[in-house]
Amino acid sequence: DIQMTQSPSSLSASVGDRVTITCRASQSISSYVNWYQQKPGKAPKFLIYAASSLQSGVPSRFSGSGSGTDFTLTISSLQPEDFATYYCQQSYSTPRTFGQGTKLEIK
Amino acid sequence: QVQLQQSGPGLVKPSQTLSLTCAISGDSVSSTSTTWNWIRQSPSRGLEWLGRTYYRSKWYNDYAVSVKSRITINPDTSKNQFSLQLNSVTPEDTAVYYCARDQEAFSINDAFDIWGQGTMVTVSS
Numbered sequence: 001d002i003q004m005t006q007s008p009s010s011l012s013a014s015v016g017d018r019v020t021i022t023c024r025a026s027q028s029i030s031s032y033v034n035w036y037q038q039k040p041g042k043a044p045k046f047l048i049y050a051a052s053s054l055q056s057g058v059p060s061r062f063s064g065s066g067s068g069t070d071f072t073l074t075i076s077s078l079q080p081e082d083f084a085t086y087y088c089q090q091s092y093s094t095p096r097t098f099g100q101g102t103k104l105e106i107k
Numbered sequence: 108q109v110q111l112q113q114s115g116p117g118l119v120k121p122s123q124t125l126s127l128t129c130a131i132s133g134d135s136v137s138s139t140s141t142t143w144n145w146i147r148q149s150p151s152r153g154l155e156w157l158g159r160t161y162y163r164s165k166w167y168n169d170y171a172v173s174v175k176s177r178i179t180i181n182p183d184t185s186k187n188q189f190s191l192q193l194n195s196v197t198p199e200d201t202a203v204y205y206c207a208r209d210q211e212a213f214s215i216n217d218a219f220d221i222w223g224q225g226t227m228v229t230v231s232s
Contacts (some may be wrong), residue, residue: 032217034147034218034219044219046219046222089154098156
């Protein structure tokens with residue numbers, strides 16, 4: 001199975017800050033990475049596919065990059081509604097696997 | 108728009124069978140470009156993919172090794188839904204269970220784009 005490791009596990013930031021979350025795959029997975037946002041008590045929300053393509057309706061302050069084993073999710077200017085937990089997920093092989101999550105908290 | 112509506116009990120006794128259903132609206136369980144998945148989430152395991160069903164001229168299933176001996180995912184074309192059965196449950200199966208659509212499966216755009224609302228299932232006597 002491909003392991004997805006996110007860092008940091010948690011992050012404190014302020015409204016307006018630029019933040020970056022990193023995800024590393026245990027083997028090369030080309031650009032087969034997706035990102036999700038989850039708020040308490042809710043299902044994950046799909047944000048980014050194929051490492052850098054923004055899902056329709058997702059604000060442009062979200063962006064993704066990377067290929068191979070190293071990937072990043074960047075939020076250019078944090079908004080109050082962005083405080084949540086973020087997950088990466090690989091779609092390169094079965095079983096599909098997720099990172100352990102990065103909790104983004106208000107400073 | 109596509110929606111997934113989950114149903115099923117929130118409490119299951121140890122050694123019994125967990126059964127959940129995911130009703131699809133706005134898409135078809137027989138779609139040849141998607142797969143239909145079950146994913147669970149617990150504090151100890153995080154987000155864990157359990158398995159999927161999909162149609163490509165015939166029906167296929169894939170299951171996670173961790174549950175392969177206990178899991179069945181079935182499509183129901185007459186009701187446009189799919190189901191999860193997990194046998195011989197233990198307290199370690201306590202989790203929030205989600206159904207999810209995998210868009211453009213097996214392509215670079217493969218991702219879980221639509222999720223059900225989640226069902227908290229507790230395994231306890």
